Amino acid sequence: EVQLVESGGGLIQPGGSLRLSCAASGFTVSNNYMAWVRQAPGKGLEWVSTIYAGGRTYHADSLKGRVTISRDNSQNTVYLQVNSLRVEDTAIYYCARLSGSISLDFDLWGQGTLVTVSS
Amino acid sequence: QSALTQPASVSGSPGQSITISCTGGASDIATYNLVSWYQQYPGKAPKVLIYEVNKRPSGVSNRFSGSKSGNTASLTISGLQAEDEGDYYCCSYAGNSWIFGGGTKLTVL
Numbered sequence: 569e570v571q572l573v574e575s576g577g578g579l580i581q582p583g584g585s586l587r588l589s590c591a592a593s594g595f596t597v598s599n600n601y602m603a604w605v606r607q608a609p610g611k612g613l614e615w616v617s618t619i620y621a622g623g624r625t626y627h628a629d630s631l632k633g634r635v636t637i638s639r640d641n642s643q644n645t646v647y648l649q650v651n652s653l654r655v656e657d658t659a660i661y662y663c664a665r666l667s668g669s670i671s672l673d674f675d676l677w678g679q680g681t682l683v684t685v686s687s
Numbered sequence: 688q689s690a691l692t693q694p695a696s697v698s699g700s701p702g703q704s705i706t707i708s709c710t711g712g713a714s715d716i717a718t719y720n721l722v723s724w725y726q727q728y729p730g731k732a733p734k735v736l737i738y739e740v741n742k743r744p745s746g747v748s749n750r751f752s753g754s755k756s757g758n759t760a761s762l763t764i765s766g767l768q769a770e771d772e773g774d775y776y777c778c779s780y781a782g783n784s785w786i787f788g789g790g791t792k793l794t795v796l
Contacts, residue, residue: 603785612690613725613733613776615785626783629688662732672780673723673738680732 570594570676572663577681584653588681590646590663598641601666603674604648606659614659617648618666653685691716691777691788698794704765707791709777710758717758721780724753724762727790728773736775737762769795 576588588604604616617627617637625637636649646663660680667675692710699705709722716722722740725733735744737753740760750765760779764771772795777788 605787612790613727613778613787615778615787618783618785628784667735667738671738671742672721672785673735673778674725674733675735675738675744677732677734 572665572676572678574661574663574678574681577661577683579684579686580653581687582653582655582685584685585649585651586653586683588648588650588661588663588683590648590678592644592646592665595665596641597639597644597646597665601669601672602637602639602646603664603666604637604646605662605664605674605677606657607662607680608656608659611659616661619646621669650683653683655685657683658685659683688715688781688784688786691779691786693775693777693788693791695789696792696794698796699764699767700796701767701769703767704763705767705793706764707762707775707777707793709760709762709779709788711760711779711786712758715758715779715781715786716755716760718782719780720755722753722755722760723778724751724760725776725778726773727776733776764793767795771795 603618662680663678664674665676724737727733741753
């Protein structure tokens, strides 16, 4: 079955760090563009980061310097490292696959993992 | 990068058609034919309805259609059904980045 399963969320204190994981099955992450999209409670979707098949990475300006997207090809898993967490980083973090290098839409989503930043 | 502008809410009766607009700027919608639309139910992950402005993935009803003019994209849902009630988001590629709209809540009366 083609799917994405996120993990790693939880309650984190402001200033802390966390690493989210996204395990893929049914396809190879290294052959695809992969991304993280987040959604604050009751709010809209916000693009966070993308890693291209060739390895280049891009991040939203609002998070630049605090986030790193990476992948482990042997584990077929994508990661998102977020540092210096702020209360406003509280959100559901979704892992998503982009449909290709041309269409660039998010065609497969995980169920999301909730990150709560609070003291 | 500011969010694309969508109406906060739209409504319609079963069988009617509605259109949701999505307005961007010169560096996103106006430049790239890479607008996509997503449907999201409460507590669920988004699902792509339209990609590349007006293309439908396999399995998506032909009641959903997309278009673009200048810096504004639109999603039209024809023959409204109760199951269409939910949140809808537009998204545009903007050169190694993606910008989403603020979302539109569709209510089927």
